[in-house]
Amino acid sequence: MSASDGVAARAVDVWKKYGSGDAAVTALAGVSVDLEKSRFTAIMGPSGSGKSTLMHCLAGLDDVTGGEVWIGDTKVTGLKDRGLTELRRDKVGFIFQQFNLLPTLTAEENITLPLSIGGKKVDRAWFDVVVDTVGLRDRLTHRPTQLSGGQQQRVACARALVSRPDVVFADEPTGNLDSQSGAEVLGFLQRSAREFGQTIVMVTHDPNAASYADRVIFLKDGQIVRELLSPSAEEVLETMKHLDDVAVPHV
Amino acid sequence: MFKATIKSLLSRKLRLVLSALAVVLGVMFVSGSFVLTDTLQRSFTDLFSSAYANVDVSVAPKAEKGKEPVPLTPQTIADVKSVPGVASAVGDVQGSARPIGKNGKVMTTSGAPRIGFNWTGTGQEKIRDGKAPQAEGEVAVGAFLASTGQFKVGDEISLLTLEPKKTFKISGVFEYAGGRDSLGGELSVAFTEPVAQQLLLGGKDKFSGVTVTAAQGTSDDALRDAVAAKMGSGYDVKTGAVLAKEQADQINEGLKFFNYVLLGFAGIALFVGIFIILNTFSIIVAQRTRELALLRSMGASRGQVIGSVVLEALVIGLIASIVGLGAGIGVGALLANIFSTVGGGNLHLAGIGVPMSAIISSFAVGMIVTVIAAVLPALRASRIAPVAAMREAATPDRPLTKITIFGAVVVALGGTGLGFGFNNGSLPLIFGGILVAFVGVALLTPLLSKPMVSLIGRLLSWSMPGLLGRRNSARNPRRTAITAAALMVGISLITGVSVVLTSATKSIEKLAAGQIQTDLIISGEGQMEGMPATFKRDVLTKVEQTDGVGSAFGWASDGVLQGEDQMFAIAPTSVPAMKQMLGLKPKFGDIAPLKDNQIAMPEDLASEKGLSVGSTLTLQLAKAEPQTFTVGFIWAKTQVLQGALVLPESAGKGFRSDQIGQAFVQTKPGASAVDVQKRIEPLFADNPEITVQDRSAFVKQTTSQFDTVLLMIQILLALAILIAVLGVINTLALSVIERTRELGLLRAIGMRRSQVMRMITVESVVISVFGAVLGLAVGVALGLATVQALKDQGISEIGFPWVTMVQYLVVAAFVGVIAAILPAIRAARLNVLDAIAYE
């Protein structure tokens, strides 16, 4: 089996269990999902529902207990550390909730870090497009400590995009930001998908953040229970409220 | 608070192990020195009491300062025998006898004497194989000599005594009580009495002492008093027990010095340890800012916070002291064993003991050092405001102005102390000055670390991991600085010593090249007990007559006394030849042959003694009555013959040996020195202690002792450097923990494990090389200061050991790589997800 055309990342009956015996926790209980190319997908769900775990498994940061994960044409499941590292470096971009940047590097060096680690040349034209889109032109020589939280997250976004990865994974990228800065970052992610065709997968528990996405997947107790296409914040909030009512999981 | 301290201590045990290790190593060195010297001291005491087990009372010629004892005569023995209460009185003959090994080389020991004596049959030596020497051509050898030289009964053995090489047949091998091969690693040979007298004392019917045993019912003390009363004041009469104690005390005095040297190096190691512990505590306190602030906001007082850090230090110090003491006992025992076996000592070891001094110093040193190192971080911890708990624990870069000014003041202070020390020749002031200067430089290093680290780092940061490593090492200037400063101490001491020795070598070479107009130098290579090896005067005459020799002269030499002042004196065979070959220039009077009552000296010695041409001085020679000399000439100060008195040739008869100790040869124009050397060498065939060398070989031989000194110091300072390496490991390990989240991020966005390791390695190498560069700079400064201070002692040139210095730099880089291994593996193994989530 392989990821067919148009699918950037795919999970096939993915299970993830932590611990064993009485203390065992099933974080993912048979998740199957195709994440289409050039789409901005949000993974929603209450705290502890397995959102981060799903993202980690998809991104090759964590191994799965059962099932398979694909990124593009690469089967992630079964890769060794070296393969996983190169996969993350070349095919995946990351935006974490916080501590995204190395304090010893300037904004520009942080943005090009994945490329320099891989010994690759920076595509200056694309770099300029990305930097102008996130509006960091005049901040490139600054160190992270000289940037605001919102600016830091925008640097992280630029870094995730500059290597043109197959997928950008973002785990609660606006969790630590005020609503103004959060909106800027979300707006930027949305534009990246629409204008540059960048595939983006974002984990969030904020209905407002999810409303920027083209597609919202709802997780509960490690299973996908619903999904919405281009919903409004109110729709997402409603769905969240009634997540408990859904008896039969949507597969 | 106590409970909280212990809890936090246990939760970070791994981080503390390394800093404790620095204390452990230092304490180990301290207690090891004490255990070693104590064990050796008791062993030597045992050795001498068994050496004198058969001696109740001994009679020897009175030892007078500066005078060679006059040998005893058969009459003396008869006199002793006639004292009531004497059961037996046996004449002893003793002197230096150096065996020549089967490889043709003179056998050496590691400090124990090479002695010959007369076989009396009444001593404690017992024949193990064969029989006692009976004929003139026979000797018995000690079992230790037999085993180290692989001699057996029936073999021939050649010996050097007062006379050149003589060959004997081994009639027997003897041993000591309890089947011991030797008492303490000495090489001993027994001759028949007449042979012993001739070869060891230089004449018939001469004795070096009398061994007396007491008749039944007479106590040793009573016998001593009786013999002393009969013999009068010209003799030293002592009981065997007193003699044993005197000799043991003499050796133990030497061991004490040895102990001080070891303790000095232990002190340096501990000094370096302080840096490491200080750094560890600083880092730990920085990492615990939030925890400590939380405690403060819950009402803990500043005193309690200080107390908790100091308590932590005490616990570490205590544990480290216990472990260090244990390790020290092991090391001391091991070294004692090595000394007694591998070292060729063949010393019978008394049981390994742990003296109180070892225990007390271990705990005192271990605890004090740790607490001293923890006080500063503890004070800083106590100043953490409670609100810091709420804030992000980022400590802003504190300005370096204060510390830099303070450092400059401390350096100046240390330099002043060093200067005074050199002026007064006060060792404590010199060492104190150096240590204070080190502290000062360490305080200056944070300021230096910015430009230096970026400079060194630039060479290594051709890739992204390299760049990150370099940036990381520049990140916390204080931490990098202290870590590097610890490495600086050892390297600067070694470099300083190297600079001094290189300068000395260069000075000697220049001297030899510029001033000494000789082609060949004949000198005693091996040291006969207490005196350099010599050769007979008629051999020198034969040298002069050798084909191709233009001129030659030599001298006998000895120490002479003027009042209490010991001076070095030579009695040359020809003053004009000496003047010409050594390039002496007159200052006062003419450099002309000396009359029998004349003397000459260099200008600085003359002015020191307040003498001018025509003034007189009285000298005590070893084998003569005090004699008054008139100053004949004074030569201009030069580098050769510094502080030496020149006596007329006839005065040499008053020296302990009138034979030639050193000679200089000038070849005829056109004659090749190599050919002449080949023709001269056979003249010394039966005197393997004498070597004939050309000038450069002689210089090499003279300066080669510096290499040994340097090697010893390098070995001893290796411990200080090892501790500094632990410091680098420690700093890196703590930094890795501190930067867990960053490492997680780097791995998440695709940094390979090998790249993570390279990043840590670059950081480590940058710190190490920084430390080495500092050490080289400070070491050169120290060395130059010392050379400056020793200018009057003949170090006129300044030389830099470039090759050695580059080697140290390379070693430092290598050390950096080694130190990075564990932290790098740890960093590379981090689980990416755990690292990102790390708090």
Ligand SMILES: Nc1ncnc2c1ncn2[C@@H]1O[C@H](COP(=O)(O)OP(=O)(O)O)[C@@H](O)[C@H]1O
């Ligand atoms: N390393 C882990 N060890 C044990 N349980 C874990 C681990 N990580 C996550 N879990 C558990 O798995 C479940 C899903 O966690 P997570 O994916 O972080 O949820 P979310 O991101 O949706 O809040 C939770 O019950 C959590 O406690």
Ligand SMILES: [Mg+2]
């Ligand atoms: Mg989560």
